[in-house]
Amino acid sequence: MEYLDCVVVGAGWYGLAAAKQYHCTQPERSLAVLDSEASLGGTWADHRLYPGLKSNNMLGTFEYPDFPMDTETFGVKTNEHIPAPVVNKYLKAYAANFGIADFIRLQTKVSVAEHQDTAEGGWILTVVNAEQHESKLFTCRLILATGRTSDPFLPHFAGQETFGGRLFHGKQFRDNRDTLQTAKAITIFGASKTAWDAVYAYATAGVKVNWIIRHTRFLTWFSPCIWGDADGYNGIRRFLHGTALGRRIVDTFWSILGNDVMTLMKFDAHPETAKLKPRTLPMFTGDSFSILNYNTDFMELVKSEKVQIHIAEFDHLSPGKVHLSDGVEFE
Template identity: 55%
Template sequence: MAEALDLVVVGAGMYGLAAAKAFRQLNPEKSLAILDGASSLGGVWRKERLYPGLKTNNMLGTYEYADFPMDTETFGVKPGEFMSGPAMHHYLSKYAEKFGILDTIRYQTKVLTAEHQDGPDGGWVLVIQTPSGEARIAARKLIIATGLTAQPFLPDFRGQDEFGAPLFHGSEFLQYSSTLESATSVTVFGGTKSAWDVVYAYASKGVKVNWVIRATGHGPVWMAPPYVTPLKKWLEKLVHTRMLTWFSPCIWGQADGYIKMRNFYHGTAIGRFITNAFWSILGGDVITLNKYDAHPETAKLKPWSQAMFTASSFSILNYPTNIFDLVKDGTITVHIDDITHLSPNTVHLTSGAQLKSDAFCCVTGWKHVAPVKFLPEGIERELGIPHTPTTPSSEPLYTDVAVQRADDEILARFPRLKDQPIQNKRLKPLLDSDGISIKDKINPNTPLTPYTLYHFMVPPSARFLQTRDIAFAGALMSFTTATIAHIQSVWINAYFSDTLPAKTLPPVAADRKSSGEGVKSLEEIQYETVLQARFGKWRYPAGHGTQFPDFVFDAQPYCDLLVDDLGLQVHRKNGWLAEATEPYGPEDYKDLVAEFAKASEHY
């Protein structure tokens, strides 16, 4: 007989821990388990991924839960410093311990399947794999918090069986960290921030690095100093300053209440002129500060995309020494080229270059689908998670008609988005390259529908709006991980308990009123979901907007959206001027759980 639990959370990373903690606070009498396939908690900050020198892209004060500040005395991180990987793991462990969820985590437990149950109350039966074998768990509610970086994507290269040296994904760097000492020359493949991190780790140890960035790819990511603009503003604070978020065309931007201001910047010619100037100055400042054009080798690292159209891949230089100096002195050689094949200890490029390598690290991204098989077959369409599109008649949400309507609205509201940038005329998927393939069943190049979740968390289908028994936490990318995790955790728990205000979602309970002005119909909920999902395609073509929510300057409006959904105070500063100019941070939401608990008594 299957074990029965009130809630199962899949994933013990930042989102999973926050969701479980809020559930424990709001439902102390109910049963809970967090399942994770790893041997330690933390997600990207688990022990198995903490290679030497790993740090966050965030400095102290911005990458922490709202109700659990990271103090210097306990965690050893000083103001103005980036958190180390071990400090983050320690912090998350202490968070789980303080809020009484540490003992609910079951490690080395992988969820193989999750089958939805018939009936008005729904629920799920999970088949799990543990060190002792397979077992079953019945979960009344289920939160998938595996995020978008749970399954590494490592392609197969022609000739790799003869390569004879370590070949690994960037997420496995710790397991191959001995190469930091043993290797004399390595190849790193990829242009993302994680690739920069691996390149720096090797080069700072004196290891010769051949850095290959695909000529047919997206190019190197934007890398900004921690402080930008002529005023030397802290970048993380900048993107959470309300008056600057107005320059970002955002389909959910009206949630901040400044509708007229946003209409001016995006709906008028002069407003769009000012907006374009802002993005030009921001991008130009980063280019100038990094001095890309001062040397022919650093010029190869200049980003190919426009700053405005770049999402969470806009990252921060968090290294103790200048990585560009290592490029200039030849420790790092940048190759804008494609890989054709491998031979013994050698990586071969299209140009004919042969790179002798004692190790080959591939920073080639992730499979963005959840690592769980959902049943019955075909239920992905109702769940609103990526799946192979079918005919419009069998697509309950992401229909051709809904997509066209959404596109028309997006481009009418934000004419600037009609002028889409061409990032690379030679762009093609990695797996379309000669000599590169994949044997895995999950092919990132397979055309899938995007995540189509209401407010990026819950399925907008009639079945699941009735049962309210599943949510997806962290199915997005942003700079604002900890704060969004905190706010989503409250929202999801309110959704499960049917205590969201009626204006957000019509209530399920018969004794709650669902009529009145502003109450959304199922059709409105579904269209709003498609609209927000489709928005990423137009707003962030240089990011992952076609696959899942991926944003930077739109994170604060997203927080506003969720807080307003909860019926709580959106504007949390002291007066209009402070609202416009003072950056938001985790501390502004420290009492959110208590605020909602009090407010929900009236729903």
């Protein structure tokens, strides 16, 4: 069994930061960064860079404080949204710059982590490599940085066995990007950032888009999070959410923010864009929101015949067709 001082699980933004900090402060200690994918980067790994993907952030707002993303090296200019390949390049450069690239073990998945109830403590990890060979290692310290987007959730749709068309999760968009040229029609289910990006990519490629949107769910002090006290500002939270004056401040804040969004997006300017209007308050929508960082006007696509929005539940699939809860069906 291999023995290590520290193991970081996950080679995305947070895993790399944790590994860098540990290595730079304790360079004599042994370290491994385990990631189940074939490339570092997490959400920004090679295989997840689907067509047109950009960060919602602009230059200078999406970087580590000790490793600036400068224009000369990475090619992004001031007030430009950062393209996904640049984020990927930046993370690889960060790992190389701080000497942690050699500690990264890709295509290595942790299947079991067992804490040792002894005086020494530590963890025994069961890991599986790309060839599905299983082994164990011991680590004194275990840092989990797997994020929330590691494993895609693809629900089972009634009738999918006889559907006949291609069915894939947004995480596999890159691997299915040939459909931008081969598909005549595409159905997109959901309204997250990835969904908006996919709608834009297909519509601008001339593919007919049927977009199914159901009804979905920041600023931490203004959000009634049940784990809020963990940030150490429970007094501020108690005032904002536990007093009449505080709640009035919170309500006013979200009202102003919501009205700004409605005004800037011009949802009510057209019957089709009105279908994209949030049906819940911003406070309850959280990180389902994104921003318009596209090269052309997204809303013009929605107003055109290229995109058809359906506010309904997904019912079932049949050979070559999608069926909705309101009786609508389409190719």
